[in-house]
Amino acid sequence: MPLHFSEAELTARRDATIAELARRGLDGLLIFRQESMFYLTGYDTFGFCFFQCLYLGADGSLVLLTRAPDLRQARHTSMISDIRVWVDSADSTPEAELRTLLAEYGGEGKRLGLELDAYGLTAAVGRRLEAALAGFAELEDASDLVSRQRLVKSAAEIAYVREAARLGDLALDEAARLCRPGAFEGDILAAMQGAVFAGGGDYPGNEFIIGSGPGALLVRYFTGRRHLETGDQLTLEFAGAYRHYHACLMRTLLTGPADPRSRHMHEAAAEALDACRTALRPGRPIGEVFKAHARVLDAAGYRDHRMNACGYSLGATFAPIWMDWPMFYAGNSVEAAPGMVFFIHIILADSDNHLAMTLGETVLVTAEGNERLSTASLDLVVNS
Numbered sequence: 001m002p003l004h005f006s007e008a009e010l011t012a013r014r015d016a017t018i019a020e021l022a023r024r025g026l027d028g029l030l031i032f033r034q035e036s037m038f039y040l041t042g043y044d045t046f047g048f049c050f051f052q053c054l055y056l057g058a059d060g061s062l063v064l065l066t067r068a069p070d071l072r073q074a075r076h077t078s079m080i081s082d083i084r085v086w087v088d089s090a091d092s093t094p095e096a097e098l099r100t101l102l103a104e105y106g107g108e109g110k111r112l113g114l115e116l117d118a119y120g121l122t123a124a125v126g127r128r129l130e131a132a133l134a135g136f137a138e139l140e141d142a143s144d145l146v147s148r149q150r151l152v153k154s155a156a157e158i159a160y161v162r163e164a165a166r167l168g169d170l171a172l173d174e175a176a177r178l179c180r181p182g183a184f185e186g187d188i189l190a191a192m193q194g195a196v197f198a199g200g201g202d203y204p205g206n207e208f209i210i211g212s213g214p215g216a217l218l219v220r221y222f223t224g225r226r227h228l229e230t231g232d233q234l235t236l237e238f239a240g241a242y243r244h245y246h247a248c249l250m251r252t253l254l255t256g257p258a259d260p261r262s263r264h265m266h267e268a269a270a271e272a273l274d275a276c277r278t279a280l281r282p283g284r285p286i287g288e289v290f291k292a293h294a295r296v297l298d299a300a301g302y303r304d305h306r307m308n309a310c311g312y313s314l315g316a317t318f319a320p321i322w323m324d325w326p327m328f329y330a331g332n333s334v335e336a337a338p339g340m341v342f343f344i345h346i347i348l349a350d351s352d353n354h355l356a357m358t359l360g361e362t363v364l365v366t367a368e369g370n371e372r373l374s375t376a377s378l379d380l381v382v383n384s
Contacts (some may be wrong), residue, residue, distance in 0.1 A: 001072070001203065002076070002077060002079075003042045003078075003079065004042060004160075004243050005154075006156070007040065007079065007187045008077070009150070009154060009156060010040065010041060010042060010079060010221060012055065012349075013039060013040050013149070014060070014062070015039060015372075016040075016149055017029065017145065017146060017149060017208060017343045018056070018058055018060060018147055019280065020026065021056075021113065021145070022058060023217075024113065024125045024140075024145070025111060026058065026111050026112065026113045026140065026142065026208060027055040027107070027108060027111050027112060028056060028058055028102075028105075028110065028112050028113070029055070029056045029112070029113040029115070029145065029146075030053055030055060030062075030112055030113065030114045030115065031046070031053065031054040031055070031056060031146070032052075032053060032114075032115045032120040032121040033115050033117075033118040033143075033146065033147070034048040034120060034121065034128065034169050034318040035116075035117070035146075035147075035150065035316060035317055035318060035324075036054070036115060036146040036147070036150075037054050037064075037078075037145060037320070038244065039150050039315055039316065040056065040146065040204070041054070041062070041078040041079055041080050042077055042078040042079060042243070043073075043074050043077055043078035043080060043194055044073070044078070045070050045073045045074070045077070045316065046161060046307070046319060047066060047067060047069060047070040047073065048118075048119065048120035048318070049342075050066075050067050050119070051065075051086070051094040051095070051120075051125055052064065052066035052067065052070065052120065053098055053184070054064050054080070054099075055101070055105065055107075055128070057105055057106075057107075057288075058247075061105050061230075062080060062081075062082065062314065063080075063082040063084060063101060063105065063215035064078075064080050064082070064083045064084065064181050065084045065085075065097060065098050065186070066084075066085065066086075067082065067085060067086065067099055067254040068085050068087075068337040071083055071085055072199070073114075076347050077296075077356030079371070082381075083286045084097070084131070084363060086230065088308075089096045089163075089235060093128075093132070093354065094147070095125070095128045095129045095131070095132035095133075095256050095270070096132050096141055098129070098132065098133075099132050100123065100138055101289035102133075102237070103136075105236060107136075107137055107210075108136055108137065108216065109136075109137065110137050110138070110258065111131055111137070111138045111140060112133075112137045112138065112139055112140070113139075113140055113141075113142025113145060113319070113374070114139045114140065114141060114142060114143075114305055115142065115143050116141045116143050117141075117144075118143065119318075119319075119320065120267060122155070122358060123381070125281055126319070133298065136146050139267050144325075146196065147324075147325050150237075150315055150316075150324075151313060151315075151325070151326075151337075152337055152338070152339040152340055153315065153339045153340070153341055154339070156341070157245060157316070158341075158361040158364065160242050160243045160245040161242075161246075161247055161314075161315075161341050161362070161364070161373065162247075162315070162373060163200075163201075163242040163243075163245075164201065164238075164240040164241055164242040164246055164247035165240055165247035165373035165374050166199070166240065166363055167195065167196045167199045167200075167201045167241070167242060167247075168196075168238065168240030168247045168248065168249050168362070168374060169226070169238060169249075169374055169375055169376050170190040170195040170196070170199060170240070171191075171193070171195045171237075171238055171241070171249075172192075172236075172374075172376050173251055173376075174191035174192050174195050175188055175192055175197070175234075175236055175251070175253065175261040175299075176196075176253060176381050177183060177382050177384070178191055179228065179234050179253040179255065179381065180228065180230060180255055180256045180384070181227065181230040181232070181384045182227055182383070183209055183226055183228045184225060184226075184227050184228075185212060185226055185227070185234075186208050186225045187224040187254075188210065188234075189208060189210055189251055189272035191246075192208060192238060193208065196240055196241065198202075199206065199240075200242065200245060200333050201240055201241050201242045202241040202242060202243070203241065203346040204238070204241045204246060204322055205239075205241070205244075205317040205318055205319055205322030205323075206221070206241040206319065206320055206321045206322055207221035207244060208236070208237070208238040208239075209222070209235070209236065209237035209238065209378075210234070210235070210236055210270040211234070211235045211297070211310070212226060212228050212232050212233060212234045212235070213229070213232060213233070215224060215235075216232075216233035216252065216356040217349040217350075217351060217355075218235070218237045219237065219307075219347055219349075220251055223238050226300065229255065229380045230239070230255055230256070230384070231254075231255060231256070231257060232254070233252055233253075233356050234252065234253045234254070234255070235250075235251075235252045235340070235356050235358055236249075236250065236251050236253065237251075237345070237358070237360070238250075239251075241322075243316065243337065244313045244317065244318065245300045245314075245315060245316050245345075246316075246317060246322045246343075246362075247313070247314065247362040248314060248322065248343040248345075248362050248372070249361055249374060249375055249376065250346075250347070250355045250358045250359060250360030250361075250364070251360075251381065252266075252358045252359075253357050253381045253382075253383070254380065254381065254382045254383070255382075255383055255384065256307035256316065256382045257384070258382045259355065261350075261355055262355055263303070263380065264300075264316055265348050265350070265355060265357035266349070266357050266359065266380040267358050268296065268297055268300035268302060268357075269298075269346040269358065270285075270295075270359060270378055271296050271346060272292070272293050272296040272297050272310075273344060273346050273359050273360070273378070274347060275292035275295065275296045275380075276289045276292050276293050276310060276311070276325040276344045276346075277344065277363060277370055278292065278369075278373075279291065279292040280336055280342065280344070280363065280365065280369070281336060281365075281369050281370070282335075282336050282337050282365055282367060283334060283335055283336070284336055284367075285332060285334065285335055285336075286326060286328055286332050286334050286336050286342075286346075287328070287329065287330055287331045287332035287333060288336070289310065289311065289328045289342075289344065289360055290309065290310050290329050290330050290332070291330065291371060292327045293306070293310040293346065294306065294330070297346070297348070300347050302350075303335060305348045305349055305350045306347065306348060308330075308342075308380075309316075309327050309328055309329040309349045310328045310329075310345060310346060310347075311327070311340055311342055311344040311345050311360070312324060312325070312328065312342065312343060312345060313325055313326055313327075313340065313343075314341045314342065314343050315341065319338050328342070330343070336364055336365050336368075337365060338366055338367050339364075340366065341362060341363070341365070342362070342365070342370075343360060343361070344360055344361065344362075345359070345360030346359045346360060346361060347356060347357065347360075357376060361374045361376070361378075362374060
């Protein structure tokens with residue numbers, strides 16, 4: 001059984017969740033977020049695209065309802081002993097089967113927390129679930145319960161994040177090596193992702209972002225590949241991923257000669273990144289990180305070219321996105337604490353002049369401030 005955490009650590013996580021259930025007056029939790037399942041039990045799958053629910057009772061009871069393809073998956077990757085299977089058919093009603101299962105565990109008439117904010121619980125499934133449990137139990141949105149618990153990483157988790165950061169640096173090395181006039185974006189992506197896989201890493205929670213030419217100003221993955229040209233820009237946002245833990249990096253690389261305006265944008269981005277790191281301190285609201293980002297970039301003349309957020313938490317996340325809660329935006333009152341991991345990104349997109357510049361890295365909040373997890377240079381890369 002390839003558990004990536006000790007049984008003692010997994011037990012402590014579930015105990016903490018049970019204590020929070022008691023504090024909120026809840027008798028159990030209906031878990032639909034794959035991140036929560038992985039965090040509490042080790043269960044590792046992409047089967048959450050179909051109906052599946054992990055129930056954790058306030059008494060410590062634990063049962064998984066899933067499909068047949070995930071029966072052995074759950075046995076192999078988790079410590080869950082009670083695994084129930086609903087059968088695929090034209091008239092399958094797994095929501096009704098969950099009600100029967102909950103009755104077996106004494107859930108009737110109880111107050112149950114529900115992870116509504118979950119990719120594994122679509123609006124359609126949510127409606128069927130609420131209909132199935134109507135009059136059976138009182139449901140309360142508890143989407144934040146495990147997510148907040150996951151925010152501060154343990155020593156074992158931080159070790160995985162550090163390995164993810166090492167893999168991210170190897171991917172960046174490949175990009176810097178290949179980013180030259182005539183290079184094919186597909187070859188760059190293959191080398192970057194290959195470095196992560198060769199190092200024992202995972203697929204990331206979402207696609208690597210790559211864009212050159214006009215696409216350099218975009219910060220989302222899009223299909224289609226091109227060859228780099230002389231005087232081109234290549235924007236990359238990517239992650240090393242290890243045991244599903246992510247460490248992200250962001251860069252805009254240039255094929256020379258470099259436009260002086262690009263160099264000025266990089267200088268402003270580097271200053272903003274440094275200001276963000278200075279603002280990210282334990283006990284301080286993380287909204288101050290965005291405030292520092294905006295102050296520097298606005299003063300440098302880039303108010304109209306910056307974003308309205310400058311990063312977010314990272315952890316063990318599953319498709320479709322590696323972003324985790326919370327985010328750096330104006331006024332966010334969540335306080336930073338030692339053990340939190342954040343991706344800080346500076347993004348400038350000047351559409352009028354067709355110029356892009358990005359700079360980003362992953363940091364660990366410490367007792368004194370924060371620590372860079374990447375060893376990569378922040379200097380502007382210009383290859384000819």
